[in-house]
Amino acid sequence: MSLLLLVGLFFSLSLPAQENIPRIIAHRGYWQTEGSAQNSIRALKLADEIRVYGSEFDVHLTADDVAVIFHDDTIRGIAIQSTLYKEIKDFRLPNGERLPTLEAYLEKGKTLEHTKLVFELKPHQTPERNREAARQVMETVNRMGLADRTEYITFDMDAGLEIIRVAPDAEVAYLRGNVPPARLKESGYTGLDYHHSVMLENPEWFTEAKELGMTVNVWTVNDPELITQMASLEADFITTDIPAEALKTVANPAKEN
């Protein structure tokens, strides 16, 4: 073995592995910037521009089955899921955009070249309504030719299982944080997407998930030091409200003292 090879081997063993750079997901798009707003179409476009891996967004079905993009269950005090679309369609986001429908949001997504669509289906009122919501939104995603660019996440077990049943090849991760990786794998989930505190309480889940061939995503990590820590624990994805800063942090981790 040549000296050069030996030196190379020494450094490759003594330095932290560099291949595990987590991919960044912009939580509700890239919204903490001029002219943007959470879950706006503009935030999706800006996430694509800064070249994050993915842009996350939240989806509810209205009472008459129109899928809209919004985080909270209520908009100006009106419960989205029990209201007709016409009652809320003219509401504006803080950046002036009209409340986006899933169709309008995906139309923009189709024109973007980089970002994955990290689709959070919000819980609905009953198990059957959750399954119905899953089928409806997937039909829209598939009809628009975006199945390959879409990854699903959900807090609702029934919705996730329905997505898996309809599309066994889809990437589907569970958000609630209360199920160990092996049980999720048995149910057909491809990943866990848990709060960072849950992963710190159960650090063995990082390695268990990896051994099972599952991905680990952590939310919502808004502190650069915590981002660095999640990277060192080998999270595959980091979901964050500071995507531009997070991209720099993972590419150039600060030395831990």
Ligand code: MG
């Ligand atoms: Mg969300």
